[in-house]
Amino acid sequence: MERIRVIEIKKSVFEDNDRDADRLRAELKEKGVFLLNLMSSPGSGKTTTLIQTINALKDKIGIAVMEADIDSDVDAKKIFAATGVQSVQLHTGGMCHLDAEMTRQGVAGLDLEKVDLAILENVGNLVCPAEFDTGAAKNCMILSVPEGHDKPLKYPLMFSVCDLVLINKMDVLDYFDFDLELCKEYVKRRNPNAEVIPICAKTGEGIDLFARWILKQIQLWKGEDNYA
């Protein structure tokens, strides 16, 4: 005779992912690999920013890149061609974000020997990637000038989970009604601890500041505070 019973769960859907993410974070810490999760909307300049930043940093530290997309491997190829650092392409199979398990698979595809910094280029999207902890040590997002300064108000979660907001395409500021100061204020409203750095990936403006931010975060993360 079949018996039907109700089992109470009362658990957040994200609980298992959060657990996986914490485990991955601990494993990467053990290996000395700082994982940076880079998010943004499509076309904000993630790949170009990465190429510039990697070229500014690759003589100082070991870098590896994971490119996440729904399909194609154009980004991984582009990164490798432009920087020479190892890059793997992850396909999310139609999903709009990466979770900790998918990130783990990506990490497994990298040779972590001599890698200090692993960068995860998340799927271009301002909603879903913010929901799923990837196991990264820090989260960074790019907002580009043409997208508008009101995005922190429209996508609150994305801005509240980010440690750093890069404002890209500063070279076209004059052509758009983008208010940089107002944007900074909106970011602070969502996340008082978030830092904001204006950059232009095309001309290289501000890339040194981003590179320095990364180095500083790695040093802090390693527990060394003698960074000069």
Next chain:
Amino acid sequence: MHELGIVFHCIKEVNAVAVKNDVKKINSVTVEIGEVSTVIPYYFEDCWNWAVKKETILKDAKIHIERIEAITHCESCGKDYPTVRYGKICPHCKSEHTFLLTGNEILIKEIEAVE
């Protein structure tokens, strides 16, 4: 679009509970979704119905969705108000110093299982 990813995580969690409790089949799963959780119940249900077809224990499981009302608390005047209607600005004192009390949840509440 992220409803699908959330459904996959939900299925994973429910399967783990099913194995732990040694159940043969799951008739239904009840989830609680906050009004401002960014999950659209209609999409969630569609994704669920598509995704469970590939499952075994969960193959015929129905999804029941319960809504959790979004309530915001105002730090300036101490009052609570419905978030969906008024947003981030307190309707009582016009303050911006407010925070969400409930409404952001995506919870698996319970399952109905056949032993």
